[in-house]
Amino acid sequence: MRMNESMQIRLDPDCFVCLEMPAPPEAQDQTPRLSWLLRLIPKGERDNKPADYYIGSDTRKVLVSLYKLLQEHYRLQPGGPLPELRFQANHPRSHRFGPGRYLFQYSRQAIPSNGITGCMRFLLHGMLFRTREGQIVLLKAHLFRHAFATHAVQVEKYPLDVVGAWLKQRNLAVTD
Numbered sequence: 001m002r003m004n005e006s007m008q009i010r011l012d013p014d015c016f017v018c019l020e021m022p023a024p025p026e027a028q029d030q031t032p033r034l035s036w037l038l039r040l041i042p043k044g045e046r047d048n049k050p051a052d053y054y055i056g057s058d059t060r061k062v063l064v065s066l067y068k069l070l071q072e073h074y075r076l077q078p079g080g081p082l083p084e085l086r087f088q089a090n091h092p093r094s095h096r097f098g099p100g101r102y103l104f105q106y107s108r109q110a111i112p113s114n115g116i117t118g119c120m121r122f123l124l125h126g127m128l129f130r131t132r133e134g135q136i137v138l139l140k141a142h143l144f145r146h147a148f149a150t151h152a153v154q155v156e157k158y159p160l161d162v163v164g165a166w167l168k169q170r171n172l173a174v175t176d
Contacts, residue, residue: 001053001168003113003141004093005040009103011067011082015039015050036060041096042168048096051168066103073106088112117141149175 009015021033036057039050055063070082087097088110104111111119121139129137137143149167152158153175164175 001038001040002043002145003116004091005042005053005168006116006141007088007091007102007104007110007113008040008097008100009038009063010101011063011103012101016063017052043093044170053168063103070103070105083108085110113141 015038017037017039019035019037021035023030023033036055036059038053038055040053041048042051045051067082070076071078071080074080074083076082082101082103082105084099084101085105085108086099087094087102090112102110104116117140120141124139129139131137145167149163152163152166153160160172160175164170164172167175169175
């Protein structure tokens, strides 16, 4: 997802959704399957209509762990809601998002996109990435998006339209 989409993440039931899917008819285990998704407004969406961003169980665990860290930081009761705050005020799309219990927050303020990038770089501290020509690569979330798409299409051989749908891109030429 894009940075502004990740900044919209809330653990509210309208954003952090668990879907119960029936097991495939031929499966021996007929227990329903649980799928998790985030409902977020993608870049370019004119009607503020959320799109579904499916996440794996590892991502779900990381989001829940982040909530638990914030729960401790704010001294919340178990299951207590995060503080409600304004969407990151200096973000160019902030006018589209009202107050919410955004997950990427600290000390009752939304973490700005450059703060999230700083945290990502901190977590990868000591890992040096270079181009084939030897130039240092400055890591940004959007670069991971490109790397994912390139790997999915060129290595895993997923169809371009499938990768475009995952990335919430309308123009397949951009995906390509």
